[in-house]
Amino acid sequence: MIAARGLGRSFGAKRVLRDLDLDVADRDVLLVTGPNGSGKSTLLALCAGLLVPTAGELEVEVDRSRIGYLAHEPLVYRELTALENLDLYGRLYRVPERRERIGMLLERYGLWEARRERVATFSRGMQQRLALCRTLLHEPDLLLLDEPYAGLDEEGAALLDAELGALAGKRTVVLATHDPEQLARLATGTLALG
Amino acid sequence: MSYLADVGTLARKDLLLELRSRDTLPAMLLFVVSTLVVFSFALPADASDAAAYGLLWVAIVFTAILGLTRAFAAERDQRVLDGLVLAPCDRSAIWLGKGIAVLAFLALAEVVALPAFALFFEPVSWELVAAVVLADGGLAAVGTLLAAMAAASRARELLLPLLFLPLAIPIVVGGVGASIADDPGRYLGFLVLYDLIFAILSWASFEYVVTE
Numbered sequence: 145m146i147a148a149r150g151l152g153r154s155f156g157a158k159r160v161l162r163d164l165d166l167d168v169a170d171r172d173v174l175l176v177t178g179p180n181g182s183g184k185s186t187l188l189a190l191c192a193g194l195l196v197p198t199a200g201e202l203e204v205e206v207d208r209s210r211i212g213y214l215a216h217e218p219l220v221y222r223e224l225t226a227l228e229n230l231d232l233y234g235r236l237y238r239v240p241e242r243r244e245r246i247g248m249l250l251e252r253y254g255l256w257e258a259r260r261e262r263v264a265t266f267s268r269g270m271q272q273r274l275a276l277c278r279t280l281l282h283e284p285d286l287l288l289l290d291e292p293y294a295g296l297d298e299e300g301a302a303l304l305d306a307e308l309g310a311l312a313g314k315r316t317v318v319l320a321t322h323d324p325e326q327l328a329r330l331a332t333g334t335l336a337l338g
Numbered sequence: 339m340s341y342l343a344d345v346g347t348l349a350r351k352d353l354l355l356e357l358r359s360r361d362t363l364p365a366m367l368l369f370v371v372s373t374l375v376v377f378s379f380a381l382p383a384d385a386s387d388a389a390a391y392g393l394l395w396v397a398i399v400f401t402a403i404l405g406l407t408r409a410f411a412a413e414r415d416q417r418v419l420d421g422l423v424l425a426p427c428d429r430s431a432i433w434l435g436k437g438i439a440v441l442a443f444l445a446l447a448e449v450v451a452l453p454a455f456a457l458f459f460e461p462v463s464w465e466l467v468a469a470v471v472l473a474d475g476g477l478a479a480v481g482t483l484l485a486a487m488a489a490a491s492r493a494r495e496l497l498l499p500l501l502f503l504p505l506a507i508p509i510v511v512g513g514v515g516a517s518i519a520d521d522p523g524r525y526l527g528f529l530v531l532y533d534l535i536f537a538i539l540s541w542a543s544f545e546y547v548v549t550e
Contacts, residue, residue, distance in 0.1 A: 192424060193424070193549075194420055194423065194424070194549075194550075195550055196549075196550040207426070208424055208426060209425075209426030211424065213420075213421075213424055215417065215420065217416040217417045218416055219416060219417055219418050219420055219421030220416065220418065220421070221351070221355060221412055221415075221416075221418055222412075222415060222416065223355050223358045223359050223412065224351070224354065224355065224358075228351075228354070232347060232351055233421070233425065235343070235344070235347045236344060236347065236348075236422070236425035236426070236427050237425060237426060238340070238426070262358070278421070
């Protein structure tokens, strides 16, 4: 599903990724590890198509409508409510039975009671839960998750564990993490950067 | 149809955001009215009509800049633009939705500005109204594209006027010409041509502005 040959990415004079070869097959779960600044987020942004490689080749064999991308930021409007944000993305992604799907995700991630509150009033953990709802809304074939556990409390982390457990073997997942041990049981491979 | 639905969804979202935050339109209204008030005291009583119309158009262009500076503020915040760019809709729909919202804010500012102009300076003619409507189209089309370009830069407050003002000069020329010339049709035609050319250019190039 993802193939990279000699992949590199620089920002000005700073080279973040260098000469990376990578193969991710359909339904693989790849953990990307490495210290801060090693290029984990850059690799995910490249796979999402948000960045263009400055060296080498990258082929992602999935339409952008089938990619779910979880970034450091939740990619939602702070002045809209959780419901309004998910409805916006649901419309743009043409999610079938949108309202039911949104309701189910908000329930699952414990945001149903706060669905009509503006995101600006959400805690970091609630924003991360909403970002996960946004990422999973259109049931993507390829999940690109950048530190998905960041900001989550124990309950949120357990929900995400269950979600990833259910998705493993059914979807392709590339997940950047500082704690590969936590997901070792699901991983089909690990890529250490830096 | 799905393209228009996406545009409607995105434009509605921008109007809702402004309704919630109220951080663009009040500033535009305050600026354009206070500018006209200041000009009404600064212009001598025997000043020509052309000077008054010129000042109105300067006020409109700078009011537009004020609105455009905030146009992508919500998308910059938390990198929401990345989320929109990743969505499967045509990326030009983002430009068109945002352009419609900018157009709505400009139109609302002018609903206040034109009566204020009539109060302080000259009666508002149909030629002036037609020129303002056409100019708004051009300002929103070019301005939205340039605001998206500037939003990616750290010096966005400086970059936007630098990019926008040279491209707005033809609009001021067309607007002032349509307001004072004996034959306003020529200038209105010029504004229609400007709108068409720049709307097509902006529509076609927006994708390259928001992606690398």
